[in-house]
Amino acid sequence: MNKLAEHKRQRIDELTARTAEGGGVSLFRDAGRRLLRNPTAIVGATIILLFLVIAIFAPLVAPHDPVQRFPELTKDLTVDTIPGPTAGHPFGSDPLGRDFMSRMIYGARQTMFVGVLATTIGLLLGVLLGGVAGAAGGWIDVVIMRFTDVMLALPSLLLAITLVALASQSTQWTVIMAVAIVNVPIFARLLRGSMLAQRESDHVLAARALGVKRRHIVTRHMLPNSLTAVIVQATLTFAVAILDAAALSFLGLGDPDINRAEWGLMLGVDGVRYFEVRPELAYFPALAIILVALGFTLLGEGMREALDPKNRR
């Protein structure tokens, strides 16, 4: 398991090294231009944008309320038959007589919510820890980094399972927090490493030599540069977050509220249980998860390629 930590650390370091050599704010403009020319990133961004639109406008797009039970669906619902598509319900019913299409659409919202929140919380905590470690140095740095080492040693899903177990009661929030905390050490290391690397980089040294104020160097040069690395990582993390949330649901340690239309929950609980009765209950959320995870992975990799100074010609 130590190897895993090493592996993650190595990947983080690589990413750090590649993005650290950038050149201040102009990097953003430059990166943006290259991002637009990167097909991987474009495909990824398009997928995400599509789902984002669905998520934001879910109440307008969805034909029905996702938690309402419809008499015309419950009429034919029995323990071993789940009504398929009908006039008002193009995707048919879910196991409780609710409109499956509306649940899929609202699922975009809930899933994005879980992913965004888990990623953001992980990112903020990680950036905080990493920033403190990078800025303070000394024994604080050592302690924080030892701590992140330990966390990196456990595969992320195992860590999430342990956290949910230690919380005793799983709720939507324990799931979000578990998935978030798993990513804290990654972000922490990333930011710290990136800041340390830049301290010695040419443009920072140059700025310092020119007599630019320390705060100005940190905010105008070091942070923006470090953040690009963090943003790339956050994009990749998002995919892992929704996959982990789905896995927790499958293990029976996910969000217990089955009223909530979240793809991971729909797949891990109903999808698996009613797979033979109505396989769409598994296929649709699974497909949605795969697409979104794919979108974020593509965007993340595209960004990494675009921001990689090696490709900057």
Next chain:
Amino acid sequence: MRASGMQARRLRTVIAAGVVAALAIGGAGCAKSDRDSGGDENKAATGGTFIFAGAGDPKNFDPIFNDDGESFRPIRQMYDTLVTHKPGTAELTGGLAESWSNDPTGKVWTFKLRQGVKFHDGSALDAAAVCANFDRWFNMKGEAAQSQMIYYADVFGGFAGSPDAVYDNCKAQDASTAVVTMKKYKGAFPGAFALTAFSIASPTAMKQYDADKVTQNGDSFAYSAFATEHPTGTGAFTYGGWNKATGEITLNKNPDYWGDKAKVDKMIIKVIKDENTRKQELRAGTVQAIDFPAPADRKALADEGYKVLNRPAFNILYLGINQKNPKLRDLRVRQAIAYALNRAQLVQTKGPGGSTVADEFLPSTVMGYAPDVQKYDYNLDKAKQLLSEAGATGLTLNFYYPTEVSRPYMPNPQEIFTVLANDLQAAGIKINGVPRPWNGGFKDDVQQFGKQDLHILGWTGDYNDPGNFVGTFFGREKKEFGDGAMTDMFTAIGKADATVEQNAKKAAWEQVNRDIASKWLPAVPIWHGPPALVTTKNVEGLVPSPLTAEQFNTVSITK
């Protein structure tokens, strides 16, 4: 250090790999097959092997220290009880005792034992052996052991020295007559004599393997060699081993069984926890029978030609109402809750096959079931009206439901909760759903602390006695339903339970059930949902038991 990080990493990998390899090869030096050489196991013997997929690990095989179905399944094949049930019913019939009688006070039980019955170790089952079992239970030493005798503590009230203990003594009148004397009459008997926990074990073997030794170790207990390696009863099967790595419990035919000898030579209980996987193994033909199929799979399996054996319903799922909340002390509010629940629809959409809406807290086959209780058919208007009469509009209730669990009477608590909560909300009651893990707070919060307003829970009956259902739920003050809320009810149930004369007893219980429905309504009965068994086409003779107490000696496998 940093410069040579790569080397360090590789070194770490190598060391880890080395550790794994060393562990793997560890025992390899002394590799030797344990298999019986010679006889081919798979030779088409007359009986063959019956493989049954169970749903969980047993704890141990000493009947008295167990209280769960998965432990009882193998135990039931290896041991017999004094009294047992006619196959497929909850009616009593002779077991190790050919007949039994009760004196007019209801305290003295005389058992006429079957002649010539032998334990698996060759020792004889006689009155002395039966009494040795009763005395063993009563005189059990140590809180570790006593705390694991859950059924005993419940049925017999306590142990030697306890003022509440029901058991007095057991005398061997002659070799085949055992007389058990109780300190007081209890409605649970004779039904409770048929409980698997009170199976009769060989005193010789128990002595030899130190059966009473239960030691606390950390947060749990270690059991004796008798309970783990040498269970010895009189049953149709003998113990053949428990392979924990593969989750297989092997039972061999007892050629000297006193009753119908097992038709198969060997039976394996294979533990498969996931219901979906049990079904898939059945289809793959690797097991011949499975317990607890997912309710959703029953029809598909029946259509494919498997035999779906529905057990007669002997359980109850209910919605508990906690009268700690002053609003819920008003009968009209509780009735409103009952009217608001569309139980017929719940049974149709989520009930396991063969389930029915429950109007009482006991199945109709149990004595004391009253055919004419007040019914609460779905009536949303009436619910709303009752709520406004009681001045309880805009009520908000905390509804506790369990997670991480599936019980035969409650295959999917989250779905049941969601449907019930939906119904209640339609009647204008705000529901605050509180999920709690079954062993991680649900039982504590609901039964120890009574934190909830509403909750779902249920019960599978142990024997044919209303006290085992109604008495268990409402026979005394419990946090589950609010302290001291219903003294009348406790008194009435106590009286009914203490009535010895059978007709009077029946009438008393029927009245209790009528009053529960109309006067007290401490909870709303939801459904009787029988669990099922599924077997392949070629399995004959498996009789589903309402008590989930199947005996497998009648099972045969046709070609």
Next chain:
Amino acid sequence: MLKVVSRRLIQLFITLLALMTLIFFWLRSLPGGPVDALLGERATPETRERLIRALGYDEPIWVQYGHFLKNVVTGNFGNSIRTGEPVMDVIGRSFPATVELAVAAMIIAIGLGVPLGYLAARHRGRALDNATIILTLVGISIPIFFLGYLLKDWLTQSVHVFPPSGRISTGMDNTDVTGLFVLDGLLTREFDASADALWHLVLPAFTLATIPLAIIIRITRASVLDVLDADYIRTAEAKGLRNPTVRKRHVLRNALLPVVTIIGLQTGALLAGAVLTEKVYNWGGLGTLITDSISGSRDYPVLQALILLAAVVFIVVNLVVDLSYAVIDPRVRV
């Protein structure tokens, strides 16, 4: 050196003590737990009281802590609540199952991943390359429990090709030597058992292999591309070396270095996938043990031991590496 070792050992001891203390008090503060798990639905309040006394939960918490420490120091983690056997037996039994699964998964991941990655790189930009890339992307984006379910449904239900679950056919009566069933069968010459165990291994191993497979393909491909672009290969080709020779001598050997590293590093990640795979296939390994001791049963003795074990392995491996490192390279001070 001795001083260093003893200092590190003391550090190790303190770390473990702190972790144990934390877990002990944390688990005891959670609702429910062993008492609930040991009592079914039928326990009377008296039985409950009795159980609390029998487990010593009525004693002051520091007395309980003392008992706990004493037990742990003597290597006794108590008995499992779920199965009643000593915790170490349960863990010892589950470990080889996971090793067997993980090794098989790695063999598949490497055996398929390296050639596929190499071929993809060789056919850069062509259909094979693109297909491989898409496959690897889907491989890391698909929830693996879902993939497991699909494979299981197709190959064990629609077509009865593989057994749906377990490690070996029921009633096989195989002899347990190392706990690795395939190996055991070979060692004891129960070849039918070995073949049977191998047959059971195929689907779970493939399911578990998806993620490492995708990663290995990508790394191999990238690495081979790097090498192909390298000057020395161009030189070799310019010098007229025929393709197969270049391929064998230079490309593969140089490209495989980073792949080997990744393979080693990916092995640890398998445990997470094992939790899901083992649940899908009812595989009695550590993954199942982890979920079983949490979900439903609240088997705290097992959970507690697993966490401590993980910590010990982590710390000890670190210690050994650092020490041997100091031995190998005298410039490094520990």
